[in-house]
Amino acid sequence: MNRRNEKQLIVGLDIGTSKVLVVVGEVQPGEPIEVIGIGSHITRGLKRGAVVDIESTMHSIRSAVEEAELMAGCEIRAVHASISGSHLETLNSHGTAAIRDHEVSATDIEAVLDAASAVAIPADRKLLYKEPQEYRIDGQDGIRRPVGMSGVRLEANVHLVTGAASAVQNLAKCIERCGIQVDALIPAAIASARAVLTDDERELGVCLVDIGAGTTDIAIFAQGAIRHTRALPVGGDQVTNDIAFGIHTPTSNAEEIKIKYACALPQMASTEETVQVPSVGDRPPRRLARQALAQCVHDRYEEIFEMVQDELRRSALDNLISAGVVLTGGSVPMEGALELAEEVFHKMVRIGRPQLQGGKAEAVCGVTHSVAVGLVLHGMRSEATVSGSGVDRAIDRLRAWLNKNF
Numbered sequence: 001m002n003r004r005n006e007k008q009l010i011v012g013l014d015i016g017t018s019k020v021l022v023v024v025g026e027v028q029p030g031e032p033i034e035v036i037g038i039g040s041h042i043t044r045g046l047k048r049g050a051v052v053d054i055e056s057t058m059h060s061i062r063s064a065v066e067e068a069e070l071m072a073g074c075e076i077r078a079v080h081a082s083i084s085g086s087h088l089e090t091l092n093s094h095g096t097a098a099i100r101d102h103e104v105s106a107t108d109i110e111a112v113l114d115a116a117s118a119v120a121i122p123a124d125r126k127l128l129y130k131e132p133q134e135y136r137i138d139g140q141d142g143i144r145r146p147v148g149m150s151g152v153r154l155e156a157n158v159h160l161v162t163g164a165a166s167a168v169q170n171l172a173k174c175i176e177r178c179g180i181q182v183d184a185l186i187p188a189a190i191a192s193a194r195a196v197l198t199d200d201e202r203e204l205g206v207c208l209v210d211i212g213a214g215t216t217d218i219a220i221f222a223q224g225a226i227r228h229t230r231a232l233p234v235g236g237d238q239v240t241n242d243i244a245f246g247i248h249t250p251t252s253n254a255e256e257i258k259i260k261y262a263c264a265l266p267q268m269a270s271t272e273e274t275v276q277v278p279s280v281g282d283r284p285p286r287r288l289a290r291q292a293l294a295q296c297v298h299d300r301y302e303e304i305f306e307m308v309q310d311e312l313r314r315s316a317l318d319n320l321i322s323a324g325v326v327l328t329g330g331s332v333p334m335e336g337a338l339e340l341a342e343e344v345f346h347k348m349v350r351i352g353r354p355q356l357q358g359g360k361a362e363a364v365c366g367v368t369h370s371v372a373v374g375l376v377l378h379g380m381r382s383e384a385t386v387s388g389s390g391v392d393r394a395i396d397r398l399r400a401w402l403n404k405n406f
């Protein structure tokens with residue numbers, strides 16, 4: 001944790017396939033979070049969300065962190081970092097604990113969450129994340145905040161995310177070798193959801209889809225709680241590759257053509273429109289119908305949305321997401337992507353962006369900032385929980401001592 005003028009700083013480090021993004025948030029008790037520093041750097045050391053080159057990833061992290069430190073006027077010593085990749089797996093578990101003193105305390109919550117997390121995890125996997133879904137006290141279910149409630153038996157349903165131990169270690173190594181402590185590794189989909197979803201959407205049921213460069217991260221919420229998380233190994237990089245192969249142009253040109261001229265619905269491009277395409281080698285540039293480009297992009301975006309739809313069906317949650325789908329991530333601004341998503345999902349679709357106020361908030365309100373902002377918000381919540389439970393534990397101990405002695 002970093003300190004600057006007695007205020008608390010929380011740092012989000014989003015290590016994406018195309019860029020590392022650092023957001024420094026300043027928190028004062030009772031005040032909304034204020035963004036005071038941002039740093040970013042392109043990455044070449046990741047493939048589909050996983051580290052494939054430690055040195056190159058470290059260089060990107062260092063550069064982005066230095067930029068954020070300069071802007072925020074602080075030294076970054078610890079971060080909440082994102083993790084993605086198809087190695088992530090989720091599991092919904094259940095735990096039970098006796099309620100000491102017949103009133104639920106923070107210690108009881110910790111005990112029941114530990115009991116729910118005590119599942120057999122293979123040696124090559126690591127538990128990364130746990131989040132309570134709902135609690136039950138003496139048979140009464142649907143409890144969200146059990147602290148202070150009376151009862152004997154406390155039960156909890158918990159959402160767990162595990163990752164391949166090697167992928168987790170490689171990512172942590174990149175951060176720690178930069179002299180930075182990893183406070184938590186949060187699945188990118190969960191961080192992104194925290195930044196862009198509203199409480200109403202979580203309550204009604206919603207599917208968050210963050211389409212980046214190498215991964216499409218999915219988080220599904222129903223009845224106010226996270227139910228399913230997944231990272232699909234597909235994203236904007238494949239769209240660029242399709243363009244490069246489809247129209248025979250170098251990848252760097254394909255990326256530029258994608259951002260400037262592409263659209264995901266061929267009917268949005270008129271038949272007369274053409275774009276200039278540089279050729280490979282010393283061949284002269286050519287003109288290509290924009291509709292042909294759109295067809296190529298359409299097919300890949302449609303495939304990505306169908307993969308998300310399959311995931312919704314597999315999780316048996318497709319009928320529980322009344323608030324529809326929220327799209328975010330760098331690949332979402334593609335013209336026609338929202339309309340295509342509505343066609344595939346047959347649900348309401350909106351584009352989600354982080355909604356912070358004040359400070360440098362307007363600099364982190366884009367679709368590429370969702371994960372980094374969500375990490376800061378997550379860090380703020382867990383700091384509050386940790387300090388809260390510390391106080392609660394002290395009160396528990398005092399209560400036990402009073403009961404014993406008087």
Ligand SMILES: Nc1ncnc2c1ncn2[C@@H]1O[C@H](COP(=O)(O)OP(=O)(O)OP(=O)(O)O)[C@@H](O)[C@H]1O
Nearest residue numbers: 016017018019212213214215236237329330331334
């Ligand atoms: N206007 C645009 N239209 C479509 N795609 C775009 C646009 N601008 C950027 N992109 C694409 O967005 C992708 C980068 O998105 P983002 O920054 O969310 O990825 P990332 O977080 O680095 O990667 P990941 O989360 O997949 O590991 C790139 O593939 C880029 O081509």
Ligand SMILES: [Mg+2]
Nearest residue numbers: 016188212371
């Ligand atoms: Mg990302």
